[in-house]
Amino acid sequence: MEWNWDHAYAVLPQLLKGLVITIEATIVASLIAYILGLAIAIFKMSKSKLVRVSLYWMTEFVRRTPILVQLYVVFYVLPDFGIFLEAFTCGVIVLGIHFSTYTSEVFRAGIDNVSKGQWEAAKSLNYNPYQAWKHVILPQAIPPMIPPLANYLITMFKETPLLAFITVVELFRAADQYSNSYYTYLEPMTLVGVFFLIVSIPSAMIAMKLEKKFKPIKVTR
Amino acid sequence: MNNIIQFENVSKSFGDLKVLNKLNLEVKDGEKLALIGPSGSGKTTILRILMTLETIDDGFVSVNGEYLWHEKNNGKIIPASENHLHKMRDHIGMVFQQFNLFPHLTAIENVEQPQILIKKRSKPEAKDKAEELFNLIGLNDKKDHYPHELSGGQQQRVAIARALAMEPKIMLFDEVTSALDPELVDEVLTVLRKLASDTDTTMLTVTHEMNFAREFADRVLFFDAGQIVESGKPENIFANPEKRRTKEFLKKFINNVN
Numbered sequence: 001m002e003w004n005w006d007h008a009y010a011v012l013p014q015l016l017k018g019l020v021i022t023i024e025a026t027i028v029a030s031l032i033a034y035i036l037g038l039a040i041a042i043f044k045m046s047k048s049k050l051v052r053v054s055l056y057w058m059t060e061f062v063r064r065t066p067i068l069v070q071l072y073v074v075f076y077v078l079p080d081f082g083i084f085l086e087a088f089t090c091g092v093i094v095l096g097i098h099f100s101t102y103t104s105e106v107f108r109a110g111i112d113n114v115s116k117g118q119w120e121a122a123k124s125l126n127y128n129p130y131q132a133w134k135h136v137i138l139p140q141a142i143p144p145m146i147p148p149l150a151n152y153l154i155t156m157f158k159e160t161p162l163l164a165f166i167t168v169v170e171l172f173r174a175a176d177q178y179s180n181s182y183y184t185y186l187e188p189m190t191l192v193g194v195f196f197l198i199v200s201i202p203s204a205m206i207a208m209k210l211e212k213k214f215k216p217i218k219v220t221r
Numbered sequence: 222m223n224n225i226i227q228f229e230n231v232s233k234s235f236g237d238l239k240v241l242n243k244l245n246l247e248v249k250d251g252e253k254l255a256l257i258g259p260s261g262s263g264k265t266t267i268l269r270i271l272m273t274l275e276t277i278d279d280g281f282v283s284v285n286g287e288y289l290w291h292e293k294n295n296g297k298i299i300p301a302s303e304n305h306l307h308k309m310r311d312h313i314g315m316v317f318q319q320f321n322l323f324p325h326l327t328a329i330e331n332v333e334q335p336q337i338l339i340k341k342r343s344k345p346e347a348k349d350k351a352e353e354l355f356n357l358i359g360l361n362d363k364k365d366h367y368p369h370e371l372s373g374g375q376q377q378r379v380a381i382a383r384a385l386a387m388e389p390k391i392m393l394f395d396e397v398t399s400a401l402d403p404e405l406v407d408e409v410l411t412v413l414r415k416l417a418s419d420t421d422t423t424m425l426t427v428t429h430e431m432n433f434a435r436e437f438a439d440r441v442l443f444f445d446a447g448q449i450v451e452s453g454k455p456e457n458i459f460a461n462p463e464k465r466r467t468k469e470f471l472k473k474f475i476n477n478v479n
């Protein structure tokens with residue numbers, strides 16, 4: 001089998017369209033993962049044991065089952081119950097929820113990382129809880145969260161080909177479609193790999209820079 | 222003179238451990254008080270109750286003529302609301318053993334921010350006040366440094382300035398020199414001495430520095446097991462303690478020091 005530049009050029013427009021979908025999916029899914037993750041972290045600090053325990057098991061459940069299975073369930077099984085979602089919507093929701101169980105740990109570790117003495121100092125100066133969060137806790141909690149959150153963004157980017165299994169024509173499926181029509185996998189799949197590298201390597205380098213700058217917290221669990 | 226602080230039969234437990242047992246304590250306006258006593262006797266707990274960092278189980282605490290942990294509602298006495306606590310906290314400031322400066326702010330920002338947020342002072346007003354206090358603590362040249370760039374003694378002096386900027390009637394100091402290297406203790410105590418002689422702020426100081434307690438305090442309280450064992454003028458407590466437990470404590474202490 002030999003590299004054929006004609007195939008490489010011909011597949012390029014489809015791949016670029018796929019790349020746009022991949023990036024869109026990454027952005028929307030990560031927004032869901034961040035916002036939901038923060039909400040989970042806050043509710044996991046709830047005074048109610050019921051809330052804490054149910055959240056614990058919900059997040060364990062989501063984390064311990066494969067993303068692919070979750071995608072299939074949401075895309076192919078929910079319609080049986082009258083819930084129809086577009087493939088893209090399904091995909092970003094499942095990815096977002098899956099990764100929110102991880103980002104919530106980052107948020108929680110970041111908040112735990114601020115010592116109790118900081119809360120007490122704020123209270124002794126008569127800060128109300130809102131002022132304490134805004135001016136004392138979050139400014140200390142957020143910087144060390146940035147590197148691990150950036151790393152999850154890169155991980156989510158790499159997981160987007162899973163959406164191909166529920167018919168989303170992202171980068172990987174775009175290449176696959178071409179391969180199936182022209183019976184050549186070499187050029188499309190090589191280019192897919194190259195595209196992923198072109199995006200992930202600089203992102204990983206930025207994440208590493210961030211790690212140097214912000215001294216990330218250790219997420220233990 | 223009025224009592225600015227009053228504890229009436231205050232009890233406090235942590236689980237099964239009874240830390241305060243029907244404690245009665247009165248502090249006069251402007252008084253400088255030193256609290257001494259063995260570890261675990263409840264000294265910190267008293268300060269933390271006053272700062273509203275710890276609740277009480279029973280009894281009444283009054284600050285500036287009002288209940289701290291209760292309020293009156295239609296003639297009935299009910300547990301204090303967050304609003305009431307917020308109002309009462311205005312009278313009180315606290316300095317901690319571990320300084321607890323805000324690490325993301327410079328020294329002077331640490332002193333300015335609470336004034337701007339809580340006292341609603343303008344930025345220039347807050348800055349003026351902060352600079353005046355940096356003069357007092359002798360740290361003018363370090364005011365733009367971050368806490369991690371300062372020594373422990375310098376951080377503690379900034380923490381004192383931060384509490385003073387809020388102009389509380391009552392200042393609480395909980396072993397503010399215990400986390401410091403010995404050579405840094407004196408610079409902090411010097412600031413406290415200056416405050417004691419120059420202001421009419423009521424000061425409650427928990428300390429293991431007996432020499433400091435002797436010169437600083439109008440009155441020394443010796444605590445043991447959540448009870449005031451003995452209280453009196455420093456010269457009496459240190460020279461002629463009446464109670465056996467006080468004698469033993471002071472003897473052990475002085476032996477340890479020398």
Ligand SMILES: Nc1ncnc2c1ncn2[C@@H]1O[C@H](COP(=O)(O)OP(=O)(O)OP(=O)(O)O)[C@@H](O)[C@H]1O
Pocket residue numbers: 235238240258259260261262263264265266267
């Ligand atoms: N949050 C808490 N939970 C459980 N026990 C506590 C708590 N805070 C204090 N205690 C216990 O209450 C007792 C009194 O504590 P406190 O800190 O008031 O003592 P102290 O006189 O300040 O002692 P030290 O000289 O060691 O600082 C101690 O036995 C302590 O272990």
Ligand SMILES: [Mg+2]
Pocket residue numbers: 264265266395396427
């Ligand atoms: Mg203590």
